[in-house]
Amino acid sequence: MYPPVSSQPNLPALENEVLARWAREHSFQQSIDMRDAGTDGSNEFVFYDGPPFANGLPHYGHLLTGYVKDAIPRYQTMRGRRVERRFGWDCHGLPAEVQAEKELGISGHPEISAFGVDKFNDACRSSVLQFTEEWRDYVTRQARWVDFDNDYKTLDLDYMESVMWAFKTLWDKGLIYEGFRVLAYCWRCETPLSNTETRMDDVYRDRQDPAVTVWFELETGERILAWTTTPWTLPSNLALAVGPDIDYAVLEVDGERWIIAESRLGAYEAQLGEAVQVGSLKGSDLVGRRYSPLFDYFAEMPNAFQVLSADFVSTEDGTGIVHMAPGFGEEDQNACNAAGIDTVCPMDEHGQYTLEISDWVGQHVFDANPLIIRSLKDSGRLVRHDSYMHSYPHCWRCAEPLVYRAISSWFVKVTDVKDRMVELNQQINWVPSHVKDGSFGKWLENARDWSISRNRFWGSPIPVWVSDNPDFPRIDVYGSVAELEADFGVRVADLHRPVIDELVRPNPDDPSGTSMMRRVPEVLDCWFESGSMPFAQVHYPFENAEWFEHHYPGDFIVEYLGQTRGWFYTMHVLATALFDRPAFSNCVSHGIVLGDDGAKMSKSLNNYPDPNQMFEVYGSDAMRWYLLSSPILRGSDFSVTETGMRDTVRQVVLPLWNAYYFLTLYAGAAGTTGSFRTDQEDVLDRYLLGELAELIDAVTESMDAYDLYGACEQVQGFLDTLTNWFIRRSRDRFWEGDQDAIDTLHTALVLFTRVAAPLLPMVAEQVHSGLTGEGSVHHQDWPSSEDLPRDPELAIGMRRVRDACSTLLSLRKSEGLRVRLPLASATLATPDVALVQPHIDILRDEVNVKSVDLTDRVADHGTEELVLLPKALGPRLGGDTQKVIGAHKAGDWSFDDGVVTVGGIDLVEGEFEFRLVSDAEGAAATLPGKGGIVVLDTVVTSELEREGVARDLIRRIQTARREAELDVSDRISLSLEISEVVADAFTAHQTMVESETLAVESSMKIAGGDEVIHVVATERR
């Protein structure tokens, strides 16, 4: 016998039971131990955990990623693979430092140094791991199997030593250099940032800046106009740039000549409206002309103050002439250096002018803007001043607006390995597939050298020691603790600052013995560390070198799409540069989880349901399914709502549970239990088992392709077949205790819960163990479809009948004809008559019609129509799409030899389809997939009406039975006080009413007021 099953399960309580059992029985560890690793790990499925920062609580994005990180390994385990899963923590870098600064109430380098780098780093260390216990609780509650006890942390000595090895190896390969380059720079955090960090979400935000137009005097006497939104860079202007092919107008007013791009004239109507155009020039005509400096701070700079040619000059805004300050713009720097103009950067690390700008020294550059504008106005150089709203980069950690600044920094020469990175990307399977040549491929193609040094405190040290006397230059780069020990005579137990900075030794190249070798002050970009995860987590190459050989690349990683510029990218850079291999073989990149209002999730907006509360109300399986079945796994963004989770319970979790409950109820009533069998002969049994075989194949294919969305769709489709077709159509058989029906449902549920186990791990566990009495469903082998019967003709015929039923029932609904009201007839016109014929009784019964006319003369009831699919057309045809759509509307199309031609253009497969369109008047509709047409006879005779009322009465009596808490098999005595209409129907159909409600006796009278239905059990089984 089955164990007792509640008809109304408390899902969260049930999940906690499962979690407790897993913990008690060490089910996770067992699931690993029971699978052999194979020779050199050949049977292992290698998962790399992308490390989160633990200085905040997990949000839905983490939970979603966690569900994927769990579902795929569960599936692979059932497929027989051994899947180790280690949790990882990202510990270093700005997120930790900014948090520590807040907690300590200090800010900036001087305050941190005064506070003590050692104490500051201690604060970072405790801050960064402050939520690890909460993380563990969340991750455990979401039923994610992962090893927390054997986790890796980027702050561990072993991990940091591997990172150091990576740096040294790149150095030895000539892939590391120090450069003075313009980089995005945070003046609050006092560090440069990489491209990765300036491309993260929320970095670009709207900002209002002053926009000024000023004039420069050319040696030829004209006044040339330049426009900028960073007036603070004007004191270090060293050149102007024009587009060589852009047309520039020469204008004259009051004896002065002005130069501006012709296409920008309209924007300067107010300033130059009076002027008369007296000539025009190509940009190339202006190139090489000298001009007088606007300010004289750098008046002596060689080669400065000339007009340069540059391709990046546009005429979208401004004047078509670009002001260039080589210390504050990457393009400016490249163009100026190419023209022999040096880079000057008169700004210090705090964002303040240095001594060169003598008038405003010490002034923060943003605060200097109004002062500069005033000065320009006073000198008569300001032509226009307005404000400009633009999307401007901000620091991803502290949210201050960034500046661009030339700074000395260490770089990985990514451009040297870029082509190889592009090649190796082709070996990676991306889900969704468009990421490969889309957001990731494009990012790779435009890859630039990676600034990896941060002028900060908490991170892996840049392992470079330099001589402190430039007269005796020397650079030493270290790749291990042992190498450090060899040179410095100390074995360090901690590679963090300030310990590492205390390693100082005399410069061996200095015969005077006075200069010393000191470490450069910078630490590494924390993305360099997370990118090192595949080898650093196992302390490669100092340990596990052989293990690493066989576990690299990893089989599977998952994170959100933005990591194509973050973790996915930095792992790929290091994998290519160090190992000439990809770091991972399969990568799932999902969209962003948004709040219920479609905006970014925000605590202050309170626009998302609290995850813990959702766990308590609906359970984690509902949340898992809800997220995994959403388009977010196909790369779209997705709004998370409480309604969505509630619907999941109603549409997925409860139907599964109810099917299980139904089985135990009826098997119990028949005093039996189901057995696992597949030789049943009943047509519905065979149909269900065949559909189950299809399900297994389809879900296997989806899971192998990392398509969880597709897997959910198939699982839900089968659940619908199981509950809304098989069970509903087999009620009479269950009622009679039919062993075949019971065995079929038992078998289906056993296999179904195995297939659904990765997607609904706890509910599946509970149902599976209730049915089989065996151990965990997650220790089972993945089912094979081979042992199940298949009958393709039965499948097609039955699916057609189901389509016809649901279409006819929709017609009933739209015509306002309730299902209990019998109708005279329905027509099904389908090409598959022979396959449908055997199931015609089911159709008649299901739709409640007296007869079904089955015909293959589809053409008598409808026509085929060409339908265009603009989504597919657009990308191929571009501008011709509208033309094709117009021609189609006008009927200008043909179909010859299988080729569809619209408006003279041949379409390709997938850009169109033929759909059936019904010609019939009234209640008619087409079936999906050109399956045919159904027509419903909607005439209601009084006889039909009477029978409908009798059926309504049966329904009400059944409700009364339930309310009286009668057993389904109890016989009853029925007494009715009903209206004349109902009485009329009852009299006409008394036998039917009595037999369907198990009434062994009945009495009836006409009701004076409200109707009364009274049932009493006469005999209990």
Ligand SMILES: [Zn+2]
């Ligand atoms: Zn910052």
